[in-house]
Amino acid sequence: MSKYMKILVPFDNSPSSLRALSKAIALANISNGSITLIHVISYHKAVAKIVGPYKGRLITHVTKFLRDAQKYASHLDTDTDVKILHGSPAEEILKFIKSKKFDVIIMGKTGTSKLTGPNLGSVSNALV
Template identity: 30%
Template structure:
């Protein structure tokens, strides 16, 4: 039995965001799962600003960006056996990501986070934080940005048995 069957990866189409996509694709390959790539056009941020009148003019541009973003996920999956389903929705990103995960029956959400703290987080909020708080399914957050150091998905290896305990609870040495 696979741990994950459907993995949701919300994307903004940014090169930094590809790191979360790569994690989602690697997990999907391991678990023989499909990936759902979701782009949320953030219409909630325009509400009440007077921008509604010009929305029809920028709607096509935003839709084009959205289509390119989910197509990038498909391109990253080329050469793998991972099936990718793409969707573009409009609304508040945090709310729509959780809604999509529920409606599509996803068992995991893999998403990037910029790791903001302090006043930036207070003022800007965090879509990832909202999703973590509201989601009924597990959320794996992947730190994005230049400040990120550590292994890549390709460098990850299973841990050896050093320090593992046997059935009697004693440690192997």
């Protein structure tokens, strides 16, 4: 395995993404790698007026669970970076992947949305 492995973990605090983070931490520890946690706050112009008043609370909530995940990883001796983006989750993650060089992406099969296919969540499916 590569000594300096860069691992991306799209993270939404779902049970599936927590399992993915655990696997990423194990891999990072074996390979002396680092993890980047990314979360995309879904933002669509059609619902901007409805979501607008709650945007601050949403950012606070996302920041807290990402910080908790980062603390968990650092407690297990894994270097972890955090990135929050806004927009369509699949599109923003794809853009982020293209702008950086990652050796591996570890993500949950399904996320927090109930809009999923028979085997993969909508974001997982789009990224595959």
